[in-house]
Amino acid sequence: MNITIYDVAREANVSMATVSRVVNGNPNVKPATRKKVLATIERLGYRPNAVARGLASKKTTTVGVIIPDISSIFFSELARGIDDIATMYKYNIILSNSDQNKEKELRLINTMFEKQVDGLIYMGATISEEHVQQLKTSPVPVALAATIDGSDTIPSVNIDYEQAAYEATKYLIENGTEHPIYVTGVEDSVVYERKLNGYKKALEESNVTFNENYKIEVDFSYEAGLDAASKIVEMEDYPKAIFAATDEIALGIIHGLQDKGMNVPEDVEVFGFDNTRLATMVRPTLTTVVQPMYDIGAVAMRLLTKFMNKETVEEKNVVLPHQIVKRNSTK
Amino acid sequence: MNITIYDVAREANVSMATVSRVVNGNPNVKPATRKKVLATIERLGYRPNAVARGLASKKTTTVGVIIPDISSIFFSELARGIDDIATMYKYNIILSNSDQNKEKELRLINTMFEKQVDGLIYMGATISEEHVQQLKTSPVPVALAATIDGSDTIPSVNIDYEQAAYEATKYLIENGTEHPIYVTGVEDSVVYERKLNGYKKALEESNVTFNENYKIEVDFSYEAGLDAASKIVEMEDYPKAIFAATDEIALGIIHGLQDKGMNVPEDVEVFGFDNTRLATMVRPTLTTVVQPMYDIGAVAMRLLTKFMNKETVEEKNVVLPHQIVKRNSTK
DNA sequence: GTGAAAGCGCTAACAC
DNA sequence: GTGTTAGCGCTTTCAC
Numbered sequence: 001m002n003i004t005i006y007d008v009a010r011e012a013n014v015s016m017a018t019v020s021r022v023v024n025g026n027p028n029v030k031p032a033t034r035k036k037v038l039a040t041i042e043r044l045g046y047r048p049n050a051v052a053r054g055l056a057s058k059k060t061t062t063v064g065v066i067i068p069d070i071s072s073i074f075f076s077e078l079a080r081g082i083d084d085i086a087t088m089y090k091y092n093i094i095l096s097n098s099d100q101n102k103e104k105e106l107r108l109i110n111t112m113f114e115k116q117v118d119g120l121i122y123m124g125a126t127i128s129e130e131h132v133q134q135l136k137t138s139p140v141p142v143a144l145a146a147t148i149d150g151s152d153t154i155p156s157v158n159i160d161y162e163q164a165a166y167e168a169t170k171y172l173i174e175n176g177t178e179h180p181i182y183v184t185g186v187e188d189s190v191v192y193e194r195k196l197n198g199y200k201k202a203l204e205e206s207n208v209t210f211n212e213n214y215k216i217e218v219d220f221s222y223e224a225g226l227d228a229a230s231k232i233v234e235m236e237d238y239p240k241a242i243f244a245a246t247d248e249i250a251l252g253i254i255h256g257l258q259d260k261g262m263n264v265p266e267d268v269e270v271f272g273f274d275n276t277r278l279a280t281m282v283r284p285t286l287t288t289v290v291q292p293m294y295d296i297g298a299v300a301m302r303l304l305t306k307f308m309n310k311e312t313v314e315e316k317n318v319v320l321p322h323q324i325v326k327r328n329s330t331k
Numbered sequence: 332m333n334i335t336i337y338d339v340a341r342e343a344n345v346s347m348a349t350v351s352r353v354v355n356g357n358p359n360v361k362p363a364t365r366k367k368v369l370a371t372i373e374r375l376g377y378r379p380n381a382v383a384r385g386l387a388s389k390k391t392t393t394v395g396v397i398i399p400d401i402s403s404i405f406f407s408e409l410a411r412g413i414d415d416i417a418t419m420y421k422y423n424i425i426l427s428n429s430d431q432n433k434e435k436e437l438r439l440i441n442t443m444f445e446k447q448v449d450g451l452i453y454m455g456a457t458i459s460e461e462h463v464q465q466l467k468t469s470p471v472p473v474a475l476a477a478t479i480d481g482s483d484t485i486p487s488v489n490i491d492y493e494q495a496a497y498e499a500t501k502y503l504i505e506n507g508t509e510h511p512i513y514v515t516g517v518e519d520s521v522v523y524e525r526k527l528n529g530y531k532k533a534l535e536e537s538n539v540t541f542n543e544n545y546k547i548e549v550d551f552s553y554e555a556g557l558d559a560a561s562k563i564v565e566m567e568d569y570p571k572a573i574f575a576a577t578d579e580i581a582l583g584i585i586h587g588l589q590d591k592g593m594n595v596p597e598d599v600e601v602f603g604f605d606n607t608r609l610a611t612m613v614r615p616t617l618t619t620v621v622q623p624m625y626d627i628g629a630v631a632m633r634l635l636t637k638f639m640n641k642e643t644v645e646e647k648n649v650v651l652p653h654q655i656v657k658r659n660s661t662k
Numbered sequence: 663g664t665g666a667a668a669g670c671g672c673t674a675a676c677a678c
Numbered sequence: 679g680t681g682t683t684a685g686c687g688c689t690t691t692c693a694c
Binding site for chain 2: 047048050051052054055070072073077080083084087092093095111113114115139258259277280281283
Binding site for chain 3: 014015016017018021028029030033052054055056057058
């Protein structure tokens with residue numbers, strides 16, 4: 001049997017209520033009794049039971065985090081931002097991988113609610129009607145991180161993906177390639193659409209007709225970048241600039257190109273997206289769009305704390321600034 | 332107010348106990364009543380409260396995971412292995428970053444116990460007396476992942492670091508470099524010691540006296556590898572083979588060397604450790620020691636489930652096999 | 663400033 | 679096969 005608040009009360013000759021007050025820092029306790037209680041807590045090695053506390057107070061100081069894949073260099077950075085702010089506000093996180101699998105996502109959301117989390121941070125590509133339904137009827141606040149639902153009805157933290165992709169493409173165009181190639185993984189998401197729109201917008205702006213062949217759809221992986229590069233160099237008279245939807249794909253492209261004997265950026269320029277740590281861990285270093293993953297996680301968690309505290313927040317859909325960082329993979 | 336088991340019982344004209352049985356899949360329920368209960372659960376949208384269940388049953392189906400840094404490419408892979416097996420056994424994980432900070436580690440362990448986790452997976456470098464003390468008096472099972480305590484008294488999952496480092500060094504020696512350089516981050520850990528011992532053992536075996544100057548201590552980072560490379564090329568008549576304690580350092584070394592105009596492996600050979608995804612995301616690809624991070628996490632979690640189920644386990648200190656994978660950064 | 667007592671929502675004997 | 683009834687360890691009124 002474990003030491004309970006009752007044991008402490010008995011040993012200290014006070015009531016459970018008083019022990020509870022001391023443990024919770026309630027000021028309505030005479031210093032002398034506080035001291036006495038603290039001493040017997042120490043003596044007995046009492047450790048509050050957070051589950052019992054959660055049941056009685058209806059607060060668990062725990063938030064759920066649903067993430068596609070924690071081993072991804074992109075999402076793990078987000079998770080770090082979330083946990084740091086969570087810790088700052090005395091919350092712990094229950095972390096679960098969804099693999100972007102719809103069934104699993106829906107099930108996980110439900111599990112989080114069963115576990116009585118005080119809030120939920122959700123990351124994922126496809127936000128179906130069922131997702132929105134489940135999230136909107138959530139018993140606790142929810143915030144999306146690096147994730148957009150079409151209806152813009154759930155609080156979220158993102159960057160302006162369309163504008164970012166537009167700027168990247170435009171940069172490549174101004175560098176002399178009329179119609180850069182766009183290499184991306186496929187997914188049914190608003191983020192995917194917005195990036196693609198930004199890319200097309202830059203083409204339109206310089207009156208270039210979008211060529212479907214120059215949009216190459218692969219996976220969101222390094223290997224996919226490698227393959228894409230092979231395919232590209234076999235195309236005849238292909239554009240000499242490539243915009244990749246993620247840094248990881250970009251790295252694959254750079255190496256794929258180099259493996260074929262080409263030089264980056266002399267022969268072909270490569271532009272990434274995200275500015276993960278990979279961007280500086282490659283030669284040439286990667287020019288890319290800076291998406292502040294850590295900050296997105298941190299701000300999403302901060303936003304969630306505001307909701308959990310019932311503070312009023314003016315802007316529920318936060319758009320963080322992005323930027324372009326020029327390195328050596330472009331001219 | 333939320334729907335409780337009591338509401339369901341009333342609406343279905345059965346007792347709470349019966350509802351509980353249905354929810355928990357207890358076979359002692361007549362199919363007809365089960366069906367009736369299930370129907371009203373559906374109708375009312377009843378969702379079991381895991382906190383109440385946890386208090387009553389003294390099981391939370393939650394395990395704590397204390398990790399140095401989830402954004403690390405090494406640890407995030409471990410975490411993925413842990414979560415996958417946890418999910419398989421119906422557990423969720425409470426994940427917390429310790430930053431290898433002793434105070435924080437000790438505090439986190441305590442928090443996990445307060446939250447009544449059913450088990451704990453711990454990762455960290457320095458295992459002090461206090462750590463061991465706290466872990467050994469744990470109210471629930473504990474397993475160390477990629478972590479060794481000097482006393483070997485806490486269950487753990489690792490590889491044979493000494494042997495692995497020995498093999499890597501020996502490989503380099505046999506390739507023609509009498510005394511390879513060893514570049515490592517510094518930490519007060521058994522893993523650090525064992526790797527260093529393996530390195531020294533290989534030197535001894537070929538009767539080479541260990542030269543303190545050829546052990547370069549930096550940080551466990553890419554940038555540190557970059558710096559180390561600069562320092563090395565400035566040494567006069569330096570060895571032409573470098574063994575790095577982690578892939579990330581190795582990548583930094585490779586690029587640092589290349590930035591100075593040297594060729595890998597023609598001018599200098601580089602050997603890594605871990606076989607993170609980085610090892611294939613570099614040119615030349617990295618020869619390295621395969622440490623199965625995902626498996627270590629998975630096996631540690633599996634081990635924990637056995638303890639939690641009070642199964643008897645023969646070997647409490649699991650040593651997983653490692654191997655050497657030869658790629659292009661060595662001759 | 664402190665105590666008594668009623669829950670929080672569920673599980674787990676135990677009885678029938 | 680089903681119901682009754684204690685708790686699980688804490689918070690939170692409400693008195694005093």
